[in-house]
Amino acid sequence: MSTEPNSVADAEYDVTFIERGPERARFLIRGITPAFANGIRRAMVADVPTMAIDTVRVVENSSVMFDEQIGLRLGLVPLSTPPGEFEVGESVTLSLDVSGPDTAYSGDLVSAEDLVQPTVDGVPIIDLKEDQRLEVEAEAVLGRGESHAKHQGGIAVGYRHLQRVEEVGDLDAYDAEESHVLRGVIEEDGELIATEEFDHDLRERYPGKELAVEDVPDAFVFHVETDGSMTVEELVSEAIGSLEARAAELREAVQL
Amino acid sequence: MELRVTERQDNELSIEIAGENHTFMNVLKESLLETEDVTAATYDMNPEQSGGQTEPILTIKTEEGVDTLDALEDAAGAITEKTTNLRNAFETAAAA
Numbered sequence: 240m241s242t243e244p245n246s247v248a249d250a251e252y253d254v255t256f257i258e259r260g261p262e263r264a265r266f267l268i269r270g271i272t273p274a275f276a277n278g279i280r281r282a283m284v285a286d287v288p289t290m291a292i293d294t295v296r297v298v299e300n301s302s303v304m305f306d307e308q309i310g311l312r313l314g315l316v317p318l319s320t321p322p323g324e325f326e327v328g329e330s331v332t333l334s335l336d337v338s339g340p341d342t343a344y345s346g347d348l349v350s351a352e353d354l355v356q357p358t359v360d361g362v363p364i365i366d367l368k369e370d371q372r373l374e375v376e377a378e379a380v381l382g383r384g385e386s387h388a389k390h391q392g393g394i395a396v397g398y399r400h401l402q403r404v405e406e407v408g409d410l411d412a413y414d415a416e417e418s419h420v421l422r423g424v425i426e427e428d429g430e431l432i433a434t435e436e437f438d439h440d441l442r443e444r445y446p447g448k449e450l451a452v453e454d455v456p457d458a459f460v461f462h463v464e465t466d467g468s469m470t471v472e473e474l475v476s477e478a479i480g481s482l483e484a485r486a487a488e489l490r491e492a493v494q495l
Numbered sequence: 496m497e498l499r500v501t502e503r504q505d506n507e508l509s510i511e512i513a514g515e516n517h518t519f520m521n522v523l524k525e526s527l528l529e530t531e532d533v534t535a536a537t538y539d540m541n542p543e544q545s546g547g548q549t550e551p552i553l554t555i556k557t558e559e560g561v562d563t564l565d566a567l568e569d570a571a572g573a574i575t576e577k578t579t580n581l582r583n584a585f586e587t588a589a590a591a
Contacts, residue, residue, distance in 0.1 A: 251580045254588035266588065268581070274525035275577060281518040385516075472589045479582045485519045486574035488496045489512070493568045 257424055257433055263464045264471040267401055267424065267431065269457065276398055276459045282478035283393035288327050289468040290318040290355050290379045291389035298374040302339075302365050309365060313377055314389045316345040317358045317466035322473050324354055325381045331355045336374040339367030348377075355379060358467030392474050395464035399423040400454035401431075404441065408449040418442050421452065424460045506556055508563035513550045516540065520551050526570040526577075532561040533570070 253269040268276070292313045297306045313335075325331075331352040337343035346360025367373060384391035404425045419441040425432050437444040441452070463471045502509035512520070520538045527536035535556040541549065555563045 251577070252584035254581075254584045256588055256591075266585075268584075271581070272525055274521045275581075278518050278522035279581075286518060472585075475585060476582060479578050479585070482519065482522060483575055483578035483582075485496065485515070486523075486571045486578065489498075489523070490568055490571040490575070492496050492498050493564055493571065 255431065257431055257460065259471075261470045262467050265424070265433070265460060265462050267458060267460050269401075269455075271457055271459055273457075273459075276461075278482055279475070279478050280396055280398060280461070282481045283396045283463065283474055284391055285385040286383055286481045287322075287392045287469075287474055287477040288381045288383045289320040289390050289392040289466070290325070290331065290381050291387070292316065292318070292333065292377040293330075293380040293382070294378040296376045296378075298336075298376065299372050300375070301371045302367055302373050303371070304365055309373065309375070312364050313348075313375070314387075316348065316362055316364075317468050318350075318379055319354065319356050319358050320381065320392070320468040321354050322469055322477050327381050327383065330378045330380045333377045333379055334375065335364070335377070337367060337372070339371040340369050342366045343373050350379075392465050392468045392477075393463060394466045395462065398459040398461045401426055401458040401460050403427075403453050403455050404445075405451045406445060406448045407451045410447050410449050419450065425452075426455060426458075501552060503563075506559060506561065506563065507554070508567070509552055509554045510567070511550045511552050512538075515551055520553065522574060523553065523570060526573045527555060527566065530566050530570045530573065532558040533566050534558060536570075 251270050255267045256264065257267060258265040295306070295310045295313055297309075300306050300309060302309070331350060333348045333350045335343060335348050337347050343364040344360060345357040345362035345364065348357050350356050365373060382390040399422070402421060402423060402425045404427055420439050421441055422434050422439050425434060441450055463474060465471055465474050469477070496515065497513040499511040499513070500508065501511055517540060520540065524536050524538050527533050533555060536554070538551050538553045540551050555566060557563050557566050
């Protein structure tokens, strides 16, 4: 990478984390256009593939629910999917065998592959009474969110404009009582403040002040939550990679 | 990604890009509009109102003497540059 401070590669984007966890994060990207931001959001939701149960062989189901209902529930169990380990369409076998009286949980699924495991163990599949039993063998497939929501890695992905707040004067007595609700992240003299800090009400932070609020151009605050199949960082990286791969593919196709 | 040229004149091109949707097409359109000598760029996701044609069609117009396919190639290259830069910026922030 270039070491010149003004080189395009360094100056174009600026990323700052506001909140950061493995499965939930908020970060600001400066210098990104709306179309590119939306491309990444859409890629996170619909294009980054994750594992999900797709076919179920029912060995025994003496529960009160139909096989199909159980199948749907199993499909929606989030499974860990380390990026780059599997190809789309590749499958992994999981099995479940629970006898009542007991509740079958996602954590009872036994995977044949260490890399692919339920990300949460506490999802109830079905409550089994005396003499009821559920035994299934399931095939998890790597697929994309565009084909079924169970393959979505990003479950709550969105972005908002960064808002710049400036004090422009004092309010007169009657206006002062009106609350001014704003959600997201504000910028105050270059400092980033999440609106949670003042209960999403600008009046709490700037009592009696008249404010000018504006969207900061090309600055978007992303909120990304994953179902645990991969970390936020992996998901964002994969989404960028998905756009990148298609651009490369197009370039190659045009050159021919 | 399969490309099929549906219309081609000196400075105008309509091309079908099979298998793509708004995710990539909108990014591509924007990249084209930022490309030098491109005078117009747009895409239609559902050109025949689902009456058969369902693949997006991209239309590009360029300045006199500029090849539309070259412009498309440049725009695709520009996306790669953006994604590389964004990944670097994101990974730098994530590593901090």
